[in-house]
Amino acid sequence: MGVDEFRILLVDDEVEFLETLVKRLKKREMNVSAVKSGEEALIWLDHDPVDVVVLDVRMPGMDGIQTLREIKRRYPLIEVIMLTGHASFEVAVEGMELGAFDYLMKPINIDDLIYKAQDANKKKAIQREKVRYIEELKSEE
């Protein structure tokens, strides 16, 4: 699997923002999908696992932090980039503590987002390698 060929799931309640971002990312040949809430994101992930989730902090229903916690519980290997409309230090810290890869503040620069997503995917790949290696060691025993 190439570095650029990874799947991104965008989670944001602002449909207009989501649609445009999806179009722009697709134009850059990213494999990207989008859902409108934390709940939908979890359902999506059950059927169709992705590599990186870009998650808005403030959403109706399950908010970013809750969703992050749930994602990390179910799929520890998936990397999450938090997207925030307000640069609350606490939220950022909390997110990082819960295992988020990084956070970005709106309005985002699309290139920044892509770089961060690529980095997150790299990290995920390394993690997966490590897990595989450990499993191999275990199976050899």
Add this chain to the structure above:
Amino acid sequence: MDKSKETRTADYPAFFKKRFFTVIIFSITPMILVSGIILYQFKMSYHEKVHAHLAELVLKHKQNVDSFLAEKLGDIRVLARTFGFEELSDESFLRDRLETLQRGYGPVFVDLGVINSQGLQVAYAGPFKLGNVLYSTASWFENAMKNEYVISDVFLGLRGLPHFIVTVRDNWKGESWVIRATIDFVAFNNLVGNIRVGETGFAFILNREGELQTKPLFDVIPDKGPYLEFMKTKLKEKDDVQIVERRDEFGNKNIYVAAFLKGGDWLLVYQQRASDAFSDFRRALKIAFAIIILGGIAIVNMAYVFSTRMAGHVARMEKEKKMMDEQMIETGKLASVGELAAGIAHEINNPVAIMVEEAGWIEDLLEEEDFKEGENLDEFQRALKQIRTQGKRCKDITFKLLSFARKTDSRIQEVDINDMLEELVAISAQRAKYSNVTINSNFQNDLPFIRVSQSELQQVFLNLINNSLDAMEKTGGTIDIASKVEGDFIVVGVADTGPGIPKANLNRIFDPFFTTKQVGKGTGLGLSICYGIMKKLGGEIEVRSTMDVGTTFRVFIPLTEE
């Protein structure tokens, strides 16, 4: 300190007065009431005691005098009855009798005389040459012939000395005769004269005519004073004593005690200055007054000190309350602005994000072949760039708003102020160079470490330095940064040589959203953030500015208690 105390007291004169007089009234009134009542009771009982004592004294002496007189009379009666006229007419026998009497009773009897019915003294024994004297015209003789026993008033008589006599009448061969004895005036006088109490208490005897019967120790004018009134009084009991207190002709208050003697013929008078008689009471009264006055002074002093302190305390409380109110308003203002800011930031950021995203999408689309040849491609791209720039500006504003509202990294650390300031100077050096500004540092060495949030404090000083740089962007100048310890604070001064702040703006520079910068250049939040941070740290930030000379900000950071 005194001055501030005065002004504080002066600020609350009504309060002070009220306290002062309340304390005085509530302290002094019971003190005076209680001491007054006690003194009055004491006075009454003491007077009673003194009166009773004096009455007792006078009564005892009255009885003494009465029994003295009765005794002497008895002696002479025995003499007359035992021996009769014949024997007593013999002068040598009479002399023997006088000697016997004097041997028995001391020199009380001065002389003896036997007088016949014609008033001729037929026999005489004594120191005076009174043999064969004719007493027929003497008033005492007439009296003596009428009554069986007579004790005369004091008179001068033939011998020219004050004396009084005791006479006993008897019959011999149908003729009355009289035996007469002179009582030693000195001996009798001593009976009364020895009554001495205190410094001014003395006694004397008056007869019914108000003539002195004994020699008083001090001058007495019998016509004045209450003596004659005593005479007029009819007493029910023989042993009754009269007591009167009144002023004499010199204005001195005297206490008079009187009792009748000799079946009402004589009056034994005891008199004493009231001040003397009640001297113990006077002393007690003086002590009581001294205590009351001292107590009063103490109360007044205490009331003054107490009221001053109270007034000062109230004034201080009031001031503190006022300050607290102001602070509350200030904090409230900041807090509500903070909430508002957070809300705005979030609400604005999302639509701006969409706009920027759409612009980005258009830009993406313009990359495609169809549009490359477009006539207005450059204009499109310029417009889109503008949208992105303005979007970024919105982001900056909301970011600042959020940094104002959010809790920054408020972890407490040990901070070396000088290190921190040096870091900030280094950060600002590049910008300063462009603006032709020199930054001088003048730090006090060995500043104590303080425990604060480093990032908050950095924000404060960065804001101040940036403001100074902004102010001197075109003109250039110097910024002096100095640190030193003053009392319980580390004081950091940031002084620039910029154009200064107009007086009208000085009060408002810490208000949120107050800015004099061009629209889009400043948010008006920098200094209010500084203000909020310093207040939170328990410190202070103050500003002094002179137009065309410069502006100095002084930041007071409280020293950490060990």
